[in-house]
Amino acid sequence: MATPIVPWIGGKRRLADHLIPRFPKHECYVEVFAGGAALYFLRPPAAVEVINDINGDLINLYRVVQHHLEEFVRQFKWALTSRQVFKWLQETVPETLTDIQRAARFYYLQHNCFELRSRVVYEQFDGGRFQAANFC
Incomplete structure (x- = not known):
């Protein structure tokens, strides 16, 4: 299993195998509260992808x-x-x-x-x- 770039409190990496199969089919994936972005990086790519977080240093990274x-x-x-x-x-x-x-x-x-x-x-x-x- 891939490791997020930065460790983040509340990360969902360990839940990915349970959560990702429950995602509906989609063409646009928006990660509103990215944090460590474990699900963003572990799921299959979408045609349109958006990553967002309140922490500017994290988004810059x-x-x-x-x-x-x-x-x-x-x-x-x-x-x-x-x-x-x-x-x-x-x-x-x-x-x-x-x-x-x-x-x-x-x-x-x-x-x-x-x-x-x-x-x-x-x-x-x-x-x-x-x-x-x-x-x-």
């Missing part, structure tokens, strides 16, 4: 992977995983980066911190009232 995969992968050729690199990327303002750098930053942070994923979810859907535990 999907766009970069679709159009600039080689350059995206090149961002990690000499990448190190360390607390210092993590903090540096966390403090970097995404708007100061190119789309490819922004996607690489988002990918790195998503794969190296649980708290970041939960904070994004709760800030978007609970107005930021939730105080997530810091696991970083």
Whole structure:
């Protein structure tokens, strides 16, 4: 079974075998709340496909992977995983980066911190009232 590009709270990858056969025949598939987009990538392609999410960094990641995969992968050729690199990327303002750098930053942070994923979810859907535990 394929793994989503980024781990996402509420992902449906493990339910895909149960859900996808229940999809009606369609020519247009719209993933309104993409998240990890497991069902989007595991189902058969449709003539028209739309992927959407409230998280702009997530959509940017999907766009970069679709159009600039080689350059995206090149961002990690000499990448190190360390607390210092993590903090540096966390403090970097995404708007100061190119789309490819922004996607690489988002990918790195998503794969190296649980708290970041939960904070994004709760800030978007609970107005930021939730105080997530810091696991970083």
